[in-house]
Amino acid sequence: MxxxxxxxxxxxxxxxxxxxxxxxxxxxxxxxxxxxxxxxxxxxxxxxxxxxxxxxxxxxxxxxxxxxxxxxxxxxxxxxxxxxxxxxxxxxxxxxxxxxxxxxxxxxxxxxxxxxxxxxxxxxxxxxxxxxxxxxxxxxxxxxxxxxxxxxxxxxxxxxxxxxxxxxxxxxxxxxxxxxxxxxQMDLKGKVFLITAGPTQEAIDPVRYISNHSSGKMGIAIAHEAAERGAKVHLALGPTNLKIVHPNIDVIPVVSAQDMYEAAKAIHPTACCVVFAAAVADYGPAEVSSQKVKKSGESLTLTLKKNVDIALTLGRSKQEGQIHVGFALETENEQENAIQKLGKKNFDFIVLNSLQDKGAGFKTDTNKVTYFFKDHTSLVSEVLPKREIAKQVVDLIKTHLDKQEQI
Incomplete structure (x- = not known):
């Protein structure tokens, strides 16, 4: 029984x-x-x-x-x-x-x-x-x-x-x-999670911006899974039309990469686990016009500057016992790029999405991922609803947290 x-x-x-x-x-x-x-x-x-x-x-x-x-x-x-x-x-x-x-x-x-x-x-x-x-x-x-x-x-x-x-x-x-x-139920009670999700928008002028196709669905699904299991979740969420209603989730709305970095940096020291699921713009306009840029000529040159790498920067201040999980969306040399990010950004494991896989990527309700771990092992999922992938991610985090507590 x-x-x-x-x-x-x-x-x-x-x-x-x-x-x-x-x-x-x-x-x-x-x-x-x-x-x-x-x-x-x-x-x-x-x-x-x-x-x-x-x-x-x-x-x-x-x-x-x-x-x-x-x-x-x-x-x-x-x-x-x-x-x-x-x-x-x-x-x-x-x-x-x-x-x-x-x-x-x-x-x-x-x-x-x-x-x-x-x-x-x-x-x-x-x-x-x-x-x-x-x-x-x-x-x-x-x-x-x-x-x-x-x-x-x-x-x-x-x-x-x-x-x-x-x-x-x-x-x-x-x-x-x-x-x-x-x-x-409540196997993550007392744990504090920091999760970044969604796109960022880098302003060109008051009406235009640089962004990407991220919907935030994957990061939001992970936030809900962790919250359902008792964790207190701080969700730094870029612009999205998805609504989040859960008492254990504190939504921190952000717009730009710098906004997301500031929000994540403030929460990072108190979090036992950080999931970097956001699609953060790598570059933004070097100068933001205070007025709408008018159309003139046959071309427009836009100078971009590199944005802060949130995962890399916070990875350098990662505390003992803290779990960092990264996401990588790749279109070529997928495994090599993901494994390189795993070490460079001090992740405990990284979740690879390939746009070459049917059913994976932005705005879909499903995903197919490969997990790469520090011990050079990997695990491949089937094409599953993002809520099922979220369960896998949180289960892996729980396994890592349990190992940390045994040390």
Whole structure:
């Protein structure tokens, strides 16, 4: 019997989808491991599995509406949210995902979600084109920023007959994820992280600037992963349209490379780990015009000066026991350049992105990376959602921190 699940209060939310039949197996496994389980269903879920089945397995009444007309009792969504140690929504439909992302509360399940103070996990299940649709992916990013853990759908044959990503994670694997979550919750509590993310903008004049295509998604995902595990995160964030909502994340908005350096330098002495994920402009205009530069002639010569190398500069003042993690985005001689930066900038490990790899790079929701370590070993990831890469990065940081504490 799993000690991490034993006696835990787990609230299961079931939405409409053919994968709802798997919830019966999930509840049975949770009960077998000693959890106390309650179930909320949406009205759409009633078309796929009966409340009688789930109430029999959970040994608790299944709740659907705010008001139970048979008993005359009010189902208090606030009390349900406070009761649970974990709220697991499985399957999660695209419709309910949109409601979670937008903060709607037109049914008991989503109202309880808005009241929950515990860890929230979701196990999406939908057809592959729905799953990959930009609006659905945007909603996933939104709930991720709100602190929700996403149990990525698997790849296989779908109810439509198509083959691709969209199958709800199997109950046995979900049990493993739940168990790991309870074991790892707050494993970074008391730790202070400094993370740089996003682009910088180097002003030419009041209306123009030099920048790059970074969205900040990778650095923000790492910030959320660390915050979810209890770390206090200071996020020096360049200009981006992404919103960050998490009580453990202190967002420090910056614009230029110098702004980011000043913000990072102020936090650096107190941080046990620094992740340099920002795409900082290497050069900026030598002179910034106070007025808009007018068009004249067939060409314009712009003189650039080198910006401060934040990772290199702070690497020179790295303290004993402090972990520094770098990122390298390369288009040629990728490994050689990354390994050179690893030593030159005093990183404990570096994460290489290659624009030659499909699914990696700026603005994508996925990434493929190679990790290079000081002991000359390396590790290559598959193409994964950036939130999964973030988990890998934070897991590696935790391993390094544990080793430092053992010294």
């Amino acid at each position: 799993s000690s991490s699940i034993q006696s835990k209060k787990i609230l299961i939310g079931v939405t409409g989808g053919i994968a709802a039949y798997k919830v019966a197996i999930l509840i049975r496994l949770l009960i077998k491991q000693g959890a106390e389980v309650k179930v909320i269903m949406t009205t759409s879920a009633l078309d796929f599995i009966t409340p009688l089945t789930l109430s029999t397995l959970s040994k608790n009444p299944v709740l659907v509406d705010f008001f139970d007309r048979k008993s005359g009792e009010w189902n208090n969504h606030v009390e349900l949210g406070l009761w649970a140690d974990l709220f697991l929504i499985a399957p999660l439909s695209a419709n309910t995902l949109a409601k979670l992302a937008q903060g709607q509360s037109d049914n008991l399940l989503v109202a309880t979600y808005l009241s929950a103070r515990c860890t929230v996990m979701v196990a999406p299940a939908m057809d592959l084109d729905m799953y990959k649709h930009p609006s659905v992916q945007q909603n996933f990013d939104t709930i991720l920023r709100h602190g929700v853990t996403i149990l990525e759908a698997g790849t296989g044959e779908l109810a439509s007959g198509l083959h691709g990503q969209g199958r709800m994670m199997e109950p046995e694997e979900m049990i493993d994820k739940v168990s790991i979550s309870f074991r790892s």
